Amino acid sequence: MKQQTVVAKQFGSTANAYLTSAVHAHATDLKAIQAIARRYSMPKVLDLGCGAGHASFAVAPFSKSVTAYDISEEMLAVVANSCEEKNLQNIQPQQGSADSLPFADGSFDMVITRFSAHHWLDVPAALKEVNRVLHSTGIAVFIDIIAPEAALNDTTLPAIELLRDASHVRDYRVSEWSAMLTAAAFTFERSSDWKLVMKFDEWIARMRTPSERVQAIRSLLDTAPDEASMYFSVQNDYSFSIDAALFEAKKGRVLLP
Numbered sequence: 001m002k003q004q005t006v007v008a009k010q011f012g013s014t015a016n017a018y019l020t021s022a023v024h025a026h027a028t029d030l031k032a033i034q035a036i037a038r039r040y041s042m043p044k045v046l047d048l049g050c051g052a053g054h055a056s057f058a059v060a061p062f063s064k065s066v067t068a069y070d071i072s073e074e075m076l077a078v079v080a081n082s083c084e085e086k087n088l089q090n091i092q093p094q095q096g097s098a099d100s101l102p103f104a105d106g107s108f109d110m111v112i113t114r115f116s117a118h119h120w121l122d123v124p125a126a127l128k129e130v131n132r133v134l135h136s137t138g139i140a141v142f143i144d145i146i147a148p149e150a151a152l153n154d155t156t157l158p159a160i161e162l163l164r165d166a167s168h169v170r171d172y173r174v175s176e177w178s179a180m181l182t183a184a185a186f187t188f189e190r191s192s193d194w195k196l197v198m199k200f201d202e203w204i205a206r207m208r209t210p211s212e213r214v215q216a217i218r219s220l221l222d223t224a225p226d227e228a229s230m231y232f233s234v235q236n237d238y239s240f241s242i243d244a245a246l247f248e249a250k251k252g253r254v255l256l257p
Helices: 003-012 015-020 029-037 054-062 073-086 123-133 151-164 174-183 200-207 211-222 226-231
Strands: 044-048 065-070 091-095 108-114 134-147 186-198 240-251
Touching: 029 054, 029 108, 029 134, 029 186, 029 240, 044 054, 044 123, 054 065, 054 073, 054 091, 054 108, 065 073, 073 091, 108 123, 123 134, 123 174, 134 151, 134 174, 134 186, 151 200, 151 211, 151 226, 174 186, 174 240, 186 200
Parallel strands: 044 065, 044 108, 065 091, 108 134
Antiparallel strands: 134 240, 186 240
């Protein structure tokens, strides 16, 4: 089964859980996205890997149009239903993959991707596509889980992520994000970073992780070295904390074919 199919299948059955997830629906980074959108006069926005649509909903009141773009039909159906309930008429759901965007060069004043890139098969290709569809004066906002720079912790995180979610590819380090954004011809800054507290039972339930994988995650956390347990602030109920960051990027040098 190809990666895009795995992602679509994995999130098709869990779309509504992501709509109501507190981690996704009520995080402070949504206010940061709104503040960035308000720098522009009614921008045209692309929400890339929109999931249940929280970033789209956040910027819609300040935008001319928002394209909510995702690989999962079920996620897009959740977005469409929510738009109807919220009377948000300037959001257009559209299906597709991140590394091949069906939009003309310079189509958007703002591109957002929020907690999506760790599912992408080819992040460098997707970043180049973002650069292509972004207007010369526009801004791209990249938000995702950040992998630790220390090798020990960077081994622990993907192990539990993949056990929990078969569609997970990789959380990238800050150094990797920096290299990929530079290679995609962006100038950028990491404007904020923060800790996300993952309540274990909610985290597992949201993805409907099979019981044998849940047990494997618990076993891994039980036997993790003290350094990893401390870094991730693992609690008695297996809840833990992970790093997240927001990068603001603009077009830099000309990207050659």
